[in-house]
Amino acid sequence: MTFTWPAGSPTSSPVRLALRQAILESIFLAESGHPGGSLSLVEILTAIFDGNFLQSPSDQQNPERDRLVLSKGHGVPALYALYSQLGYFEAKELRGLRKSGHFLQGHPDHLRYPLMEASTGSLGQGVSVALGLALGLRVKFEKGELKRLPKVYCILGDGESQEGQVWECLMSCGKFLPGNLIFILDANEGQIDGPVKEVMDLEPLADKLKAFRLDVSEINGQDVKTIQDKLKSIEIKAHAPAQFIIARTLKGQGVKSMERVIDWHGKAPNKEELKRSLDEIYGENNRPNGSLLEGANS
Amino acid sequence: MSSSQLLDQLTDSQVKAKASRAAFGEFLQEFGAKNPRIVALDADLSKSTQTQHFAKKFPDRFFNMGIAEANMIGVAAGLARADFIPFAASFGCFLTGRFDQIRMSVSFTNANVRLIGTHAGVGIGEDGHSQMALEDLALMRVLPHMTVLQPADEADTKRLLEWSLSHKGPCYFRLTRQNLKAVKWSTESQKVKVGHWDFLHTEPNSIMLVNSGGLLESCIKVADQLRSEGHKVSIVNASWISPVAHENFSKIAELKPQLIVSVEDHYTVGGLASVIAENLIEKHAYFPLCKVGVRDFGASGSPQDNLKVYGLDPEGIYQQIKKCYKK
Incomplete structure (x- = not known):
């Protein structure tokens, strides 16, 4: 059976399971990619898009729409899967991930897929683009060009936060007070060479961020309801400290054999590993939504 | 001069x-x-x-x-x-x-x-x-x-x-x-044409000085000196480094310069000299190229002294041309 999205809101359990499947199957078909840091994004992304994000497939260039910058560009298979689930493109396009000529590039590419607000993948850069967007939209709002002040979400990684540019950007947020900018840190504790705390520890992170004059909160990034509630509670003001949400997640989140395993940062599962992962997601041989592999040319 | x-x-x-x-x-x-x-x-x-x-x-x-x-x-x-x-x-x-x-x-x-x-x-x-x-x-x-x-x-x-x-x-x-120093731009030069260089003064079979940036006045002074010695000279200004129009190079090729002199306050690698060489070679147009520019790290000094030390003042440019020029 070819893959079809289950009915339900993005945060519903069947959809989140299907997103995990689509992430793993698209990476499997691409024979490369970053499953660990994509899986850790599922709850964050669905919480944003389920009631906290103004944008629709039928009006993608609405100037008052909310924006999302995925600064940790390697997690993009999760965003692609979600855009497909939301109806931006057909699920079968996910088979084109990382393939020559396809718009679903290995890392977000604005020119090939304009919904990617920034081209990222060289870490530390999306944060600044997100800040520029937030400031520009605020100028437009204050001049009356926009009736609504759009929100700008920026998702970054904990490993990524070792980049100096991230701290340049956060420092400047303390000055410009972009109250429409919401950073969400996917704190999945892992990076290519090992655990973040071993490669280059960021802690005490919340204290550091508070010292940068950000509105800092720390939440359980594995619980979609918690993230959704946190996002709902944010009151957008034109001039206020930027929001910085540390979402404590797990690399490989939601797939038992991949959770906390550093090796799953940047490699595709083989056929056997894919089967094991899907069995962990759905129960043995249970594939309620079909498979992206059905009808694929590989 | x-x-x-x-x-x-x-x-x-x-x-x-x-x-x-x-x-x-x-x-x-x-x-x-x-x-x-x-x-x-x-x-x-x-x-x-x-x-x-x-x-x-x-x-x-x-x-x-x-x-x-x-x-x-x-x-x-x-x-x-x-x-x-x-x-x-x-x-x-x-x-x-x-x-x-x-x-x-x-x-x-x-x-x-x-x-x-x-x-x-x-x-x-x-x-x-x-x-x-x-x-x-x-x-x-x-x-x-x-x-x-x-x-x-x-x-x-x-x-x-x-x-x-x-x-x-x-x-x-x-x-x-x-x-x-202000240039007397021709009416043609005052219209911006993407990638086009300004051929400020041209003579066939000349020593052709091509400037990009702040050394145009020096180039013109050198050209006057060369002229006083009986040389034919051309002066080209290259404000466009990228993109560059292929017409620039057709025109240079037509003029058949005896020597092209690239003049820039930039490394001789990767800037104007490279633009000229790459584009002329692509057109199968081969002329000797004298690369006037910076070949080492910069250093302190007054602007005038620095230009002198790095061979970018009129005298320095003139001496490098003399070295490159073969009759």
């Missing part, structure tokens, strides 16, 4: 010499008033880059990003994403030193950002190497989408900046700290 025939013919002593950075400051102020889409960013050098005037007039459209150029470049890209035309200014070396930010956040997304790099070359003088942009053209020129411009005087700076407002895509402007 003896006679000054071409110098009188091609430059205008009635107009006050002006640094291209000063021309930029005036432009930004003037067009900022006309175009509400223009925003400016600086990294704590607004008094040097001349964004200070815009900053005073339009504080709600000016962002002083502090000494944090990487973030400034990314923020400029984000402002462009929100349909603004950001002018992000700093010394050329500090801007292009953040190459990855320009590569990814600006050129790869075709972001409509104007990068303004001032303080080009050893001509800045006393501050020495750390503040001198010497490799910026080489770095910017390799990037797809990036328009790279190095104006020769005030009028040239202003018309190219104005042209850039109608262009969609990133531009890098390389500007000088020191004053530049």
